[in-house]
Amino acid sequence: MNATDRLNVLKTYKLYVGGKFPRSESGRVYEVSDSKGKWLANAPLSSRKDARDAVVAARKAFGGWSGATAYNRGQILYRVAEMLEGRRDQFTREVADAEGLSKSKAAAVVDATIDRWVWYAGWTDKIAQVVGGGNPVAGPFFNLSSPEPTGVVAIVAPQESSFLGLVSVLAPVIATGNTAIVVASENSPLPALSLAEVLATSDVPGGVVNVLSGRTAEIAAPLAAHQDVNAIDLAGADEVLAKELEIAAADNLKRVLRPQPVDYAKTPGTDRLTAFLETKTVWHPTGSLGASGSSY
């Protein structure tokens, strides 16, 4: 049989919730096309119920993930980079289709994305030393300020940068011990749904990252209003939607990261790491003798 006659196997793209790959509970899908309008696949069109299920999964995973050692989280994130490297060609194809890039440009984007995972993998066990520390209290107390993850973070992923942008907003959230619900780019959700397959095979515990595809405004609204979501990253929301979501988020005082112009190609700073961290200060009496109080 001639190779050109072979019918290729199409992939059924699915959501990623609680470590499993369900279809949308609504049974709905929508057509995803490449930049020229050619049909690529049917992606799940998530419902509000899918969003709520994802919150339950993310909350359930929070204790274990935030309680894992920073070293362990770093290892797991690095493992994600390893897995991405192995699927480099697949992601290059998907990013090229999604963003209308040439093969070489798409490959460069995938390389940058893998490097970004590695960058954040290295942060897990360092951020506490950079933003935490002991405070020189004027009194017989020892106190220590440490960063802690804020909890469950909903992420409205960037619309244009379907892979590098996605990873640039997701990795810092989970590197710091939060769990995440990602609303993938509405028009280009396929790289995000494929990333889920990588996460599922990279020792990232189920529920730590949950990926939903569909209409951004429809999925993001219940997440912004959800009482068990602690923070929301509005990276991929337009001005009108971002304002609506920020107002909804005020209801339980979610931490809000507003959309801002970002060049995802540049090395990020620590702002996205610290945006989803709380600072806890623990006090304890010391008695009056300080460390240098000895006469020896």
Next chain:
Amino acid sequence: MASVFEYAPAPESRAIADIAPSYGLFIDGEFVEAADGKVFKTVSPSTEEVLSEIAQAGSEDVDRAVKAARRAFEKWSALPGAERAKYLFRIARIIQERSRELAVLETLDNGKPIKETRDADLPLVAAHFFYYAGWADKLDHAGYGPNPRPLGVAGQVIPWNFPLLMLAWKIAPALATGNTVVLKPAETTPLSALFFADICRQAGLPKGVVNILPGYGDAGAALIAHPDVNKVAFTGSTAVGKEIARTVAGTRKKVTLELGGKGANIVFDDAPIDQAVEGIVNGIFFNQGQVCCAGSRLLVQESIQEELLDSLKRRLSTLRLGDPLDKNTDIGAINSEEQLTRITSLVEQGEAEGAERWSPACELPESGYWFAPTLFTNVTQAHRIARDEIFGPVLSVLTFRTPDEAVAKANNTPYGLSAGIWTEKGSRILAVANKLRAGVVWSNTFNKFDPTSPFGGYKESGFGREGGRHGLEAYLAPSSPEGER
């Protein structure tokens, strides 16, 4: 309770604080009348005596003050950090010099005991200015990128429970980072902020850098909504905090909110009981319990409940309630009639829901706003007194059996500001502190504050931190390599 040793009155002289019969708004370095000529009276909560008549800011005044702050911003932010530092050091020193006067003033206007204003509030106020003064010329080293920039005009709204301390928490970091300020003190406690205006004058602070607008909630709302305000800082109730979060949605305003709490004070069976009792008293009866981080839920291990409650009740019976200016007074007046009504209604609900109410024998003065120290036992997690912030001298006692249960109950609240742990076991302190979802955890102590230490809440207790290096972030535009913001 009659005691073998009675204390003679030891009143501080109120003549130390010279309160004028009326005050204006402080805008652009001048005291001025409100645009619409409105005034309100501030009373002493312990006697209901009118202390002074204060100009009441409206939206027109807010606009004037923001304009003044905007004009002042250009020069103030361009000043070398070392020069800004010297202004703040001056302010810190003047506060120290005038601290006795300010302590008396604060006690008169707020109703809290003089021993608290004198020994807690004022030293901390001076320390905050001193601490942030030192940051003004070291911002490059603060960890917020090279050459971090100020945001512009800061609109700040503060509560009545620590009027001068909250002013210091807001103004010191704002000025150190090069921002200018419009601050609205609470309507029941405007005086110390107006005295602070005089301190700014004495320090030679440039006009318009600090503006003080006494007034009500409408003035605060106008300030926060003002389009030319770049930064909003608020300390107060969670309900108002949520309203503010909605107001600033979709704007570029940076926000920090320090809101309510329902702090759990957890006492394990191996805790030093006498120290724990002192800590519990300090945790909930300091400032009549009108403290956002108050330890208002006592979680006591079941096996020591009886012993602990006996000690606690004995200790409460020795607390002296009365004239806040008396140096021996432990419990002063409730800040306002409105607050007294709120406390009374929540306490009545506690009784109606079946919790058991106890107070020491306690005579309340005839005039003023007073509430006796109160303890509730038989409290369940579902009771309103275990869920709502009462903001008064009311302690709800719950029990637990295991550390896990203590953590689960402590975290069973939408708030996440403070918590306390009492145990002799170091590993238990660390394990429990780790699991508590609260911004400040005191172990074997409670209600300790220091300008070097970040303070602020998780969850619905607000966002952002005040104090320490972390407190600078709220007033700086991050210089992110990701791009311009």
